[in-house]
Amino acid sequence: MSTAVLVSGIRQRVDGTLRMLEHARATGLLRIESAHKQVYIGIDRGRVVFARGMGVPRLGEALRASGAISMAALDSALALQSRKSMREPLGRLLFSLRLVSEDAIALALADQFDRALDACEELIHPTLRFEPQGARR
Secondary structure, three states: OOHHHHHHHHHHHHHHHHHHHHHOOOOEEEEEEOOOOEEEEEEEOOEEEEEEOOOOOOHHHHHHHHOOOOHHHHHHHHHHHHHOOOOOOHHHHHHHOOOOOHHHHHHHHHHHHHHHHHHHOOOOOOEEEEEEOOOOO
């Protein structure tokens, strides 16, 4: 089987899984793993709220790099996030505090997701596993 077919296959599997989770308005963590590498996609009520993997910056780092938020504002939001008993996804918190525009968050999340999917292509015989309620990090 060629690499192109494997790449297409994993992207299709991830896309199909995310569509099911969106329809179910699920909250949790989608793990895409192989022997020594992992990609994680956080889901909150059916929506992607973060993506992590090799070479994928965290949302706050991506927003800082794009100039959408200052380090001081990000630090304040992260401190507030850690004090809340029900941890709110960072993007939602930043938007509710009016520290970052919805467009800037959407662009950063799209970039995270694209990089995470690129990282999936490096996985050999990946497995997908959804863990309910694990999305909020």
